Amino acid sequence: MSEVIDPFLRGFGYSPVDLPLAQVEWMTNRRIEAKNAYERLGLPTNRLEDWKFTNLKKLRNVDFSLATKDFSISMAALPKAVPNIDAHRIVFVNGIFDAELSAIGELPNGVKLGSLAEAIEADPDSFENVLNASVDIDASALAALNTAYLADGLYLELDRAVMMEKPIHLVSLTYTGDEAVSFHPRHSIRLGDGAAATILESHVGVSGEMQSFGNAVSEIQLGRDANLGHYILQKEADHSSAYGLTTIKADKGSVYDGFTLNLGGEIIRNETLCDIDGEHADIRINGAYHADVKRHHDTTIRVNHNVPNSKSLAVFKGVLGDQGRGVFQAKTYVERGADGTDGQQLHKALLLSDKAEINAKPELEIYADDVKCAHGSTSGALDQMQLFYLESRGIDEERARALLVQAFLHEAVDHIRHSEICELFHAELEDKLGESA
Amino acid sequence: MSLLEIKDLHATIHGKEILKGVNLTIRPGEVHAIMGPNGAGKSTLSYVLSGREGYEVTGGSVTFDGKDLFELEANERACEGLFLAFQYPVEIPGITNTTFLKHALNAKRKYHGEAELDGLEFVKLMRSKSKELGMPDDMLKRPVNVGFSGGEKKRNETLQMALLEPKLALLDETDSGLDIDALRVVAEGVNRLRSPERGVLCITHYQRLLDYLVPDFVHVLAEGKIVKSGDKNLALELEKTGYAEFGSAA
Structure with a gap:
């Protein structure tokens, strides 16, 4: 050999x-x-x-x-x-x-x-x-x-x-x-x-x-x-x-x-x-990531709907700062005859630096006729109007930015159905972003 | 001393001149209304005063409570007591109304060297203010303005104003998109804030809000300038005749 x-x-x-x-x-x-x-x-x-x-x-x-x-x-x-x-x-x-x-x-x-x-x-x-x-x-x-x-x-x-x-x-x-x-x-x-x-x-x-x-x-x-x-x-x-x-x-x-x-x-x-x-399975693969410094966070998902009438959801939100990089690849595959499939994907990225990078590739591959499938992907900078709204209430720019970044990710965390762990993840997020804010 | 003194204010956006020499003086205790046709520069005036990015002041001066307004950042203007009630309050998913209000109030307290309120003190204060405005508690727990109706959004602006107790409230088309009940609630909220020390500048296209918020002075802004001033009767007159005589449609 x-x-x-x-x-x-x-x-x-x-x-x-x-x-x-x-x-x-x-x-x-x-x-x-x-x-x-x-x-x-x-x-x-x-x-x-x-x-x-x-x-x-x-x-x-x-x-x-x-x-x-x-x-x-x-x-x-x-x-x-x-x-x-x-x-x-x-x-x-x-x-x-x-x-x-x-x-x-x-x-x-x-x-x-x-x-x-x-x-x-x-x-x-x-x-x-x-x-x-x-x-x-x-x-x-x-x-x-x-x-x-x-x-x-x-x-x-x-x-x-x-x-x-x-x-x-x-x-x-x-x-x-x-x-x-x-x-x-x-x-x-x-x-x-x-x-x-x-x-x-x-x-x-x-x-x-x-x-x-x-x-x-x-x-x-x-x-x-x-x-x-x-x-x-x-x-x-x-x-x-x-x-x-x-x-x-x-x-x-x-x-x-x-x-x-x-x-x-x-x-x-x-x-x-x-x-x-x-049938009637309900699959939720959600998440959030904060890729600062030189971190690289890749989320790759494939969901195969092999039978009719099942549901899948993939919602991810990511914040990319410094030289952080994010990857989101998700494929929802609907087999022949898997009618009544509900497959949703959504990825949203917030880019905080010119050197940060996001690659998103949401895909649908559908061989059934009667399905409800959608995918979406957005990326952009902080919303200037939200920033101004916070500043117009006395909050300084640095704090306002930190709040908006947190808010962006907190919203994703709310998808967690287990309330104690949902709270825990909110707290972990505050812990991390508190440091950098 | 005047609370707000605008002298020969010129401002542009994307290089286009919108304000072409605005003069206005507001003394403590006074309520002023600025009316005018669409495109006259009403919203530009409120954004220039509150410090939104993208507007360039090309001439003139604004003094707010003795300070040069343009020396202050947007957040500092707020802390000094200027409050802009937005025509379209902004939705911020992920931040609860309570958290938002707490950050705002504590930012102001910190600015003035006062101790920040802890969670409990703050919630107590917020509850008492929201009760006065008849706001349900769940509106405080929901994300800022997300899923709020037009009326709820404006009520939320009024709550912020009640908490921050500004020296000058700038109401930008506060009546737009409201039904009559919501209009009354918002006007009552503003009236409750009226005091000999405070001023109100109400910017509006329609006279109807002024039925509830009786102004001491009414000004007409057209093509970037104040072209006519009078008392509350001027507003009634405008309602009848429209803005046609000021050289603009609508």
């Missing part, structure tokens, strides 16, 4: 026998298969249509170490930047479960929540057909890479009709010591028919001196009439980059309320791939 020049295979040499769970045969086979797929595909470049606006070139020359259990970091307490909410807390440091920092607490009957590695170890066979059920390693290099290193992550399974009262707080801490680090968490989330849960995902950077690359895959499966609130708060450090692929399989009548608030990081791409396989 030719020598691989790649930041994620080069440094430490790929050796599946040294990875956790190497004793599970199907796992090792699948990892090798995935590694080969990754080698074939290579790290995405701008030549790929899907990656036209997001360049990972910067990662190519970094000597990434793979985060392992041995390279564990002991932290006395959770960093202050992690939101404090009453929840079942499960903490991962560089993708590896940290029992000390976690506080899962008492779980209702019919709920399995914990480390995926531990769950697989306990019952390997039950996961063989679950993992990668919705991931195509031949189509996504980074998903293949994730599979090649698949080791740990969140495992959540709710039995039929189980409703969780308290949210689950998935805390993902990125820690870089003397070395640049990469990690590849896999989260497996399955809700049985009529089950309901709320997940808050907090991504927090602990140290920002060295680079990091988190490459996560979350597989979400929603049974009939299941309801999942999934809220992601991203506060990575300035040198941390991350890719997150979320796949959602939605059965009849299921509801997914998703919101991503991107506030930190360097190159961040959140990709969501949703298959609506049952």
Whole structure:
């Protein structure tokens, strides 16, 4: 085999026998298969249509170490930047479960929540057909890479009709010591028919001196009439980059309320791939981002309406300051016969500097006749009339600008259906924008 | 001393001269109305006085409460006590009315070296003012002017005025788009603010608002100049004859 020049295979040499769970045969086979797929595909470049606006070139020359259990970091307490909410807390440091920092607490009957590695170890066979059920390693290099290193992550399974009262707080801490680090968490989330849960995902950077690359895959499966609130708060450090692929399989009548608030990081791409396989499913993939300094925030969404009478909504608002860059690519695909589809996309960007950049590509691909689909994208500077209105009431220009920027993003946050988390995200926004105002 | 003294004011927008030598003096306690045909420069006058960007003052002077108005930024003019009630109040999604009003009031207090009000003190004050105006509480929680009817927007302007207690209120076509009930409510709000120390400058195309807001002086602005002044009877006269004699349509 030719020598691989790649930041994620080069440094430490790929050796599946040294990875956790190497004793599970199907796992090792699948990892090798995935590694080969990754080698074939290579790290995405701008030549790929899907990656036209997001360049990972910067990662190519970094000597990434793979985060392992041995390279564990002991932290006395959770960093202050992690939101404090009453929840079942499960903490991962560089993708590896940290029992000390976690506080899962008492779980209702019919709920399995914990480390995926531990769950697989306990019952390997039950996961063989679950993992990668919705991931195509031949189509996504980074998903293949994730599979090649698949080791740990969140495992959540709710039995039929189980409703969780308290949210689950998935805390993902990125820690870089003397070395640049990469990690590849896999989260497996399955809700049985009529089950309901709320997940808050907090991504927090602990140290920002060295680079990091988190490459996560979350597989979400929603049974009939299941309801999942999934809220992601991203506060990575300035040198941390991350890719997150979320796949959602939605059965009849299921509801997914998703919101991503991107506030930190360097190159961040959140990709969501949703298959609506049952009528009356209601899928909401919303978010807001604030890309200041040199941050790059990419939101890529694909929703497939495979059956009639389902609904999807994607509303994103972004503020680009300094040399910030934003990317919004969303495709709503309506299959033949999927009549009665309601698919809406809206992206609004606010550009605060001449050097800021936005690339928006909303798309509809419709093969059914009777649908209600729309997409829209706007970008512009602050509204001069709003600015004057505030100034005419005594508010100075700097404050007025800060208020309008906040207002722009707060409006998006209001889409969150979970009231406590909605308030939390408002507060996080104020926290961040208070600094720069 | 006069509250507002406009002397030979000339102003342009995009290089086109709109105000061509306006003279006007308002003393404390007085209510003035400026009437005039469309395109006479009425709105330009209110924007030039309140400091909106894009208007260039090319001549003359304006003194407000002893200070050179053009030395002050728009927000400083507001803090000094000038209030513009907008013809079309601006919608600001994402900021609640309460937050907006609190920032405005505290900006003024800070400007005058007074302690800022905390949330509780502010809400108490705001509630008492909004009650006087018969404003429902939910209007305070909603985003600024978003989804408000025309009447609600103007009532909201009146509430801001009541809170900020300006020395001079500048009402720009406040009656436009209102039904008769809303017109009454807004006029009452302005009348409640009238005092021997305050002045009001009401800019309007129609006489009807002046039935409720009886002015001491009425001026006709046409083609960028005040061409005629009189008392409230001048407004009634204009209502009958229109603006034709001042060389303009409408």
